[in-house]
Amino acid sequence: MDSTIKQIIQTIFNNLKDELDVNQKNILVTGGAGFLGSWICDILVEKEANVICLDNLTSGLKDNISHLFNRDNFQFIDHDITKPIHFDKKLDLILHLSSRASRGEFEKFPIQILKANLLGTWISLGIAKKYSCPLLFASTSEIYGNPPPEEVPTSEEYYGNVNPIGPRSCYDEGKRAGEAFVFSYYLQHNLDVRIVRIFNTYGPRMRSGDLYGRVIPRFIEQALKNQPITVYGDGTQTRSFIFVSDEVEAIIRAALLNSARGKVMNIGNELEFKIIDLAKKIKNLTNSNSKITFYPLPKDDPLRRSPDTSKAKKFLNWKPKISLEKGLELTIKWYRKKMQIYK
Ligand code: UDP
Numbered sequence: 001m002d003s004t005i006k007q008i009i010q011t012i013f014n015n016l017k018d019e020l021d022v023n024q025k026n027i028l029v030t031g032g033a034g035f036l037g038s039w040i041c042d043i044l045v046e047k048e049a050n051v052i053c054l055d056n057l058t059s060g061l062k063d064n065i066s067h068l069f070n071r072d073n074f075q076f077i078d079h080d081i082t083k084p085i086h087f088d089k090k091l092d093l094i095l096h097l098s099s100r101a102s103r104g105e106f107e108k109f110p111i112q113i114l115k116a117n118l119l120g121t122w123i124s125l126g127i128a129k130k131y132s133c134p135l136l137f138a139s140t141s142e143i144y145g146n147p148p149p150e151e152v153p154t155s156e157e158y159y160g161n162v163n164p165i166g167p168r169s170c171y172d173e174g175k176r177a178g179e180a181f182v183f184s185y186y187l188q189h190n191l192d193v194r195i196v197r198i199f200n201t202y203g204p205r206m207r208s209g210d211l212y213g214r215v216i217p218r219f220i221e222q223a224l225k226n227q228p229i230t231v232y233g234d235g236t237q238t239r240s241f242i243f244v245s246d247e248v249e250a251i252i253r254a255a256l257l258n259s260a261r262g263k264v265m266n267i268g269n270e271l272e273f274k275i276i277d278l279a280k281k282i283k284n285l286t287n288s289n290s291k292i293t294f295y296p297l298p299k300d301d302p303l304r305r306s307p308d309t310s311k312a313k314k315f316l317n318w319k320p321k322i323s324l325e326k327g328l329e330l331t332i333k334w335y336r337k338k339m340q341i342y343k
Pocket residue numbers: 102103200213214215216218219230231232233237238239275297298301302
């Protein structure tokens with residue numbers, strides 16, 4: 001296994017020492033071959049849970065999980081969660097993560113994204129209800145849309161400013177409806193549910209390229225190839241970036257701790273960065289000759305994003321630990337190796 005990946009798994013494993021008892025528990029992870037799902041599978045397998053990883057591999061990658069195929073406590077099922085499925089053993093926990101999540105995919109696959117978050121969530125909830133097991137739903141900062149300045153940092157109390165028919169609405173509204181679905185099972189059936197609103201996360205295994213590429217893998221790849229770094233707008237729009245180890249630790253805590261039952265929590269890093277500053281930072285850290293170039297800001301691109309994470313800190317006994325600098329260094333190291341660019 002790649003040394004950076006091993007190091008990150010060890011970090012998350014150590015950070016979770018206190019809380020986690022998943023020994024022999026049957027845990028279903030939908031979207032388990034994706035960026036976040038695969039890290040979650042890694043940790044749960046290390047912690048001796050019986051992990052069922054379900055993915056239709058439309059945006060997840062077999063490469064992310066193939067190292068787990070020889071583990072007795074790991075099972076991969078190639079399945080689309082928008083279609084019914086039956087399990088031959090009782091489940092103890094479900095983490096429902098399935099969904100494409102990048103802007104390129106919003107444009108190309110809006111219907112599949114809505115289906116994953118509506119039908120896929122409904123089917124996951126039905127399975128959770130059958131086994132009376134807790135379900136964690138992976139929601140998103142996108143449910144807040146484009147908040148006004150006085151709502152940044154954004155708390156869970158803010159209801160959002162979302163375009164229902166724009167280029168991002170399949171994801172934003174899909175996740176909003178997904179949350180409503182999950183909460184309705186909580187209210188009507190008293191199902192044990194937890195919702196995490198995931199803010200911009202980055203790290204190894206995140207896909208790059210035009211279709212899947214989020215800003216950090218795109219800028220790293222462009223910088224390593226000495227190609228122009230493509231900043232949209234004037235780059236003054238902001239995001240708050242959380243390294244994958246911090247995000248995954250919080251998601252697993254939210255799935256397992258009783259204090260998270262029935263709660264909705266922002267999971268992210270509160271430090272807000274301008275995209276132009278991110279471009280400069282990545283250019284410096286990679287010693288790149290790339291030029292920074294500017295393109296029009298895509299429609300409905302949120303202008304500011306930063307979470308208020310006081311709720312997660314309180315209920316999960318957690319806080320992000322990895323600085324942007326350190327996280328970018330680890331991520332760049334992994335991409336260099338993947339792309340075989342060592343200078
Ligand atoms: N972005 C950019 N250049 C790129 C890709 C993205 O300037 O090549 C910007 C994008 O407009 C947005 C921010 O980076 O303001 C984060 O984009 P990403 O797609 O990573 O996530 P999201 O917009 O969903 O937060």
